[in-house]
Amino acid sequence: MAIGELITDLRKARGWSQGRLASAINDTFGTNLDREYVSRWERSKVTPGPFYLRCLSAVLDVPLAVLEGEVKRRMFLTDAAGAAIAPVVASDLLSAGFAARLSGGPTADAWEAKLATYGTEYMSLGAADIQRRISAELVTVQQQLDTPQLWSVASRLMTLYAKTFPGSDGSKAVHWYRMAAKAADQSGDEAARVWVRGRAAIALGYEGASLGVADMLADQAMAISNKPSLGLLNAIFGKAHTAAIRGDRDAARKLIEQGRRVFDKAGSYEQTSDYAVPWWRVNVFISLLAARLGDEKTAVGAQEAARAELPPTLPRFATHLEMHRGLMITRSGDSAGGVAYSRAALEALPPEKHSLTLRLLMAEVEGRPVY
Incomplete structure (x- = not known):
């Protein structure tokens, strides 16, 4: 996407x-922009310096x-094969891509099975391992984008891939979320279009990162369809987190109630997939939301409800709940105690189970900027 399109969005x-955008820049930085200059940016007549x-x-x-x-954007293949990957690995990825083009690659059903496997493995494996494997899959599926279903597959793979980038490199995460949304649009699959945007919104909102992008993607998902779905559920809770972080308590609470109603109609029975939103995971969302709002009663209730159904094979999410409690302690005025509580919870989790999201949560407890 061109920089002008991004500014418009x-x-x-x-x-x-x-x-209004020109005025906001003028008021903040003492400049003298007018509407026409912003229009020239958005029409790509001028590139902002x-x-x-x-x-x-x-x-x-x-x-x-x-x-x-966006000003210095790269081609898809460069991003997939060149992102922190050694040349020998890039060579293997390129070989896999050409092989897929020559042989036809996996069938659509085989791709759906791969997606299901990655969705389950993401819940327990480290981000680096998942990232390396999905890089190869993206290079392969890129050579097969001849049908709407494979565009849908690619969009969901991109969304999972975006989740593997660290907070210090949030630009890559946002870039891949936006590409996933475009790929889903190319598929014409309404469910995929809502899901990839909703998943991006909850990921960014939960992490407290790129709130403007999180809001934009959530709004897009909600505008595409108000039919109860897991994508819509993620979008609503993503938007609730951005409201909570910005201090809009009323909006956050209304969105929590809206999310609960959508869950009643669309919640999933699958318990251990990144593509699922069971009741325990909704309560993980609410636990952090309530901690951010300073609503201790709701936070504790959500934590207890989540623990009651949380699969024992997912200790990382139990650590999330403990760190939410640490955030509550910090917000109550005991910063040192909250940081110590959260750090102890994180250190009790084996290092190979750590996630990028947990590191971002630790930064929030410590009062450090995310990105």
Whole structure:
């Protein structure tokens, strides 16, 4: 996507006119922009320089690296094969891609089975392991994008791939979430279009990262369809987290209740897949939401409900709940106690079970910026 399209999307996600965006930059940085100049950015007649990229990053609440990344965007294959991958590994990926093109690659049903496996494994394996494997799958499926179903497969793989990038490199996560949304649109699959946007929204909202992008993707998912679904459920809770972080308590509480109603109609029985949202996982969402809102009663109730149904094979999520309690302690005024409690919970989890999201949560407890 061109930088102009990204600026337009982020502006509209806030409900701003071009004039309102110009005013926000002028008020914050003492500049003298007018609506026409913003229009020229959005029509790609002019590309914002480094100073204005920083201005846009601040007022639109999006990491600077995301905006810079759109200016210096790379081709899909470069991102997939070249992201922190040694040349010999890139060679293997390229070979796999050409082999898929020559042989036809896995069938659509085989891809759906792969997705189910990755969804389950993501819940317990480390991000680095998943990232290496999905890189290869993306290079392969890229050579098979001849049917709507395979575009749908690619969009869901991209979404999972985005989750494997660290908070210090949030621009890559956002880039892949946005590409996943475009791939889902290409598929014409309404469920996939809602799901990839909702999954991105809950991931960013839960992590407290790129709130403007999280809001935008959640709003898009909710606009595509209001039919109860797991994608819509994720979108609602993602938007609830952005509201909580921004201090909009009323909006966050209304969204929690809306999410509960959607769960009643669309919640999943599958317990251990990243593509599922069972009741225990809803309560993990609510636990952190309530901790961020300072609602101790709701947080404790959600934590108890989550523990009652949390599969014992997923200790990482039990650690999430303990760290939510640490955040509550911090928000109550005992910063040192909350940090110590959360750090002890994290250190009790074997290092190979750690996730990027847990590290971001630790940063939030410590009061450090995420990205």
